[in-house]
Amino acid sequence: MIRRPPTVVCYICGREYGTKSIAIHEPQCLKKWHNENNLLPKELRRPEPKKTEVRSIIAKGFYDLDALNEAAWTSAQSQLVPCNICGRTFLPNRLIVHQRSCKPRVAK
Ligand SMILES: [Zn+2]
Ligand SMILES: [Zn+2]
Numbered sequence: 001m002i003r004r005p006p007t008v009v010c011y012i013c014g015r016e017y018g019t020k021s022i023a024i025h026e027p028q029c030l031k032k033w034h035n036e037n038n039l040l041p042k043e044l045r046r047p048e049p050k051k052t053e054v055r056s057i058i059a060k061g062f063y064d065l066d067a068l069n070e071a072a073w074t075s076a077q078s079q080l081v082p083c084n085i086c087g088r089t090f091l092p093n094r095l096i097v098h099q100r101s102c103k104p105r106v107a108k
Pocket of ligand 1: 010011012013014015025026029030
């Protein structure tokens with residue numbers, strides 16, 4: 001088994017950070033999220049991502065980092081919006097760029 005330093009998944013962007021740097025990253029990431037969300041057309045705006053409730057995991061009697069990360073990852077994934085042409089999922093600002101070049105598949 002390979003031991004690696006514990007990392008925490010950011011519930012906003014889904015990237016992994018060290019247990020110390022996540023505390024610095026999260027408020028910045030949320031701020032960035034709000035800036036980007038405000039720039040999006042109304043139909044692509046999303047509700048603010050929900051921070052994973054750590055206490056409910058600790059309440060089980062142990063600090064389950066894997067469960068926490070899985071929940072954070074799911075939260076970050078729910079930020080993705082499916083393309084209504086090809087069905088692939090993108091971050092809303094990426095989707096706008098993508099849809100400029102996405103062509104509907106010709107039905108056979
Ligand atoms: Zn983040
Ligand atoms: Zn597409």
